[in-house]
Amino acid sequence: MVMNELAGIADRLPLTTQLSPEPRSGTGEDLEDAIRDLTRHFTYLAYTIATRDRQAHRYPSQYTPQLREGTAALARAATRTGRALAALGEAVTATGHLHHLTHNRPGPGHAEDLQHTRTVLDGHITQARAQLFAAARQLRADAHRLLAAQTPVAPAALTTLPVAAVSSSPRGRSR
Amino acid sequence: MDLDNPAHLRVVAVRLGDRARAVAAAASAPAGYLQGRLGDETSNLADLLADLTYAVTWQLDEAVRRPRLHTPELRRGTAAAARAAIPVALALAGLGQAVAQLGALHTLDAYEPTEEQQAAVHRTRHGLEQTLRDASAQLAAAAQHMNHDADHVDDPPRRPPTPSEIAAHATAGTLPPAVPTPCGPNPAR
Numbered sequence: 001m002v003m004n005e006l007a008g009i010a011d012r013l014p015l016t017t018q019l020s021p022e023p024r025s026g027t028g029e030d031l032e033d034a035i036r037d038l039t040r041h042f043t044y045l046a047y048t049i050a051t052r053d054r055q056a057h058r059y060p061s062q063y064t065p066q067l068r069e070g071t072a073a074l075a076r077a078a079t080r081t082g083r084a085l086a087a088l089g090e091a092v093t094a095t096g097h098l099h100h101l102t103h104n105r106p107g108p109g110h111a112e113d114l115q116h117t118r119t120v121l122d123g124h125i126t127q128a129r130a131q132l133f134a135a136a137r138q139l140r141a142d143a144h145r146l147l148a149a150q151t152p153v154a155p156a157a158l159t160t161l162p163v164a165a166v167s168s169s170p171r172g173r174s175r
Numbered sequence: 176m177d178l179d180n181p182a183h184l185r186v187v188a189v190r191l192g193d194r195a196r197a198v199a200a201a202a203s204a205p206a207g208y209l210q211g212r213l214g215d216e217t218s219n220l221a222d223l224l225a226d227l228t229y230a231v232t233w234q235l236d237e238a239v240r241r242p243r244l245h246t247p248e249l250r251r252g253t254a255a256a257a258r259a260a261i262p263v264a265l266a267l268a269g270l271g272q273a274v275a276q277l278g279a280l281h282t283l284d285a286y287e288p289t290e291e292q293q294a295a296v297h298r299t300r301h302g303l304e305q306t307l308r309d310a311s312a313q314l315a316a317a318a319q320h321m322n323h324d325a326d327h328v329d330d331p332p333r334r335p336p337t338p339s340e341i342a343a344h345a346t347a348g349t350l351p352p353a354v355p356t357p358c359g360p361n362p363a364r
Contacts, residue, residue, distance in 0.1 A: 028232035035228045039221030042267065046217035046274050050210035053281050057207075068285055075278020082271015085224070089264020092228050096257030099235045100250070103242075113339055 003139035006081065009037050010132035013125050028095055034128075035088050042085060045078045066146055073142035080135035087128035094121035176230050178252030184325035187227070187259065188318045194220055195314035198266065202307035209303075213277060217270050220314075224263045231257045248329050255324035262317035269310030276303040 014030045052071040056063045098117045101110070176183045194216065201212035234253045238245040279299050286292045 028235055032225075032228045032232045036225050039225055039267075042271065043214070043218045043221050046270070047214040049274050049278055049281070050214040053210045053277065054207075056281065056284065065285070068282065072278045072282045075275050075281065078271040078274035078278070080271075082268035082274075085271070086261075086264040086268035089224060089260040089267070092231055092260040092264075093257045095235065096231055096254055099238065100254065103238065103245075109339060 003136045003143065005037075005041055006077070006132045006139070007136040009034055009041070010084075010129045010136070012037075013129050013132075031088060031091055031095060031125075035085065035092070038081065038085055038088065038132075042078065042081050045074055045081060049075045049078070066149065069142075069146055069149075073139060073146070076142075077135045077139050080131045080138070084128040084131035084135070087124045087131065091121055091124035091128065094124055176226070176256075178230060178234055178256055179246060179248035179328060180252070181325040181328050184252055184255060184321055184328060187256070188321035188325060190223055191259065191263070191314050191318035191321055194223060194266075195311045195318060198270075198307055198314060199311035202304045202311065210277060213270065213273055217267070217274070220263060220267050220270065224260060224267060227256050227260045227263060231260065251324070251328045255321060255328065258324075259317050259321055262313045262320075266310040266313045266317075269306050269313065273303055273306045273310070276306060 012030065013034055049071060052067070056068065056071075094117060098114070098121060101114050101117055104110070176187065178184070197212075197219070198216050201209060201216055204212050231253055234249065234256075238249075238253075276299055280296060280303070283292060283296050283299065286295075
């Protein structure tokens with residue numbers, strides 16, 4: 001789910017061809033929407049890691065290795081999501097610069113300056129998109145690995161396996 | 176927020192300063208409290224970034240709709256808010272790194288408590304604290320800049336920046352290099 005949401009935000013980011021100097025083109029609104037969506041997911045990731053960490057300490061026996069690995073996968077995705085947000089923050093500043101240039105009286109080199117700032121803005125958005133796609137790809141790989149590791153336990157094993165042996169594998173300790 | 180109002184810009188500066196102190200406090204929070212504080216600070220900073228982005232994009236739209244109302248004061252205030260988006264977003268990226276480091280600590284918790292494991296926990300915890308301190312420093316600097324911008328937003332008109340000066344400011348790719356996520360010793364299980 002998180003994977004699809006991150007890839008969806010990356011898909012909705014404005015493309016190079018849509019980057020017009022006119023704010024009415026919607027670049028600003030697209031950026032604002034992307035930042036709002038992304039911050040929501042980012043906060044969700046942070047709270048999920050925090051909650052799971054507390055649960056692991058409170059109920060160590062209920063905390064399976066799969067749950068722990070899933071939590072670690074979400075935590076890893078937070079780095080790329082944060083970096084995507086940083087790139088979008090830079091894009092906001094570049095949008096401001098672009099606006100300023102658009103409404104300045106054109107002088108010598110104005111067209112080149114405009115083009116340069118558009119290239120910079122495009123670079124930040126491309127960077128954000130790349131980070132989000134990378135986060136989604138990594139989450140997909142982690143999900144596949146976790147699913148592959150979930151081999152069903154034979155019923156006989158369930159009846160003979162002591163409960164303590166199951167819960168002792170991932171250790172629950174407080175730091 | 177009224178971006179041509181110095182008082183409103185100072186409120187943003189106060190919010191930035193508050194977040195800088197809160198992130199610094201999270202860095203020295205005792206074990207068990209850090210997780211909650213990291214979640215709260217991520218949420219608070221995300222709100223601040225969303226507010227700044229909204230203020231800037233709304234103002235840019237207004238400038239097109241009502242160009243006569245787009246005064247030099249408003250233009251300066253909008254530029255100040257747009258500039259503040261960078262350190263806030265970079266601080267958020269730092270918190271993302273901190274969340275990943277918290278995840279690494281969480282993973283390390285499942286390992287047998289060997290000397291290697293203890294060293295890895297210590298190193299990761301130290302890295303996490305440093306990440307938060309760096310994020311706090313970014314926010315404190317942003318607060319200082321915002322206060323400075325608030326002091327000068329209603330200065331008498333001065334020479335506007337030339338297009339080349341504006342373009343020179345818009346430099347690409349200032350993201351810091353990613354800190355490698357620490358990995359622990361071989362799992363005991």
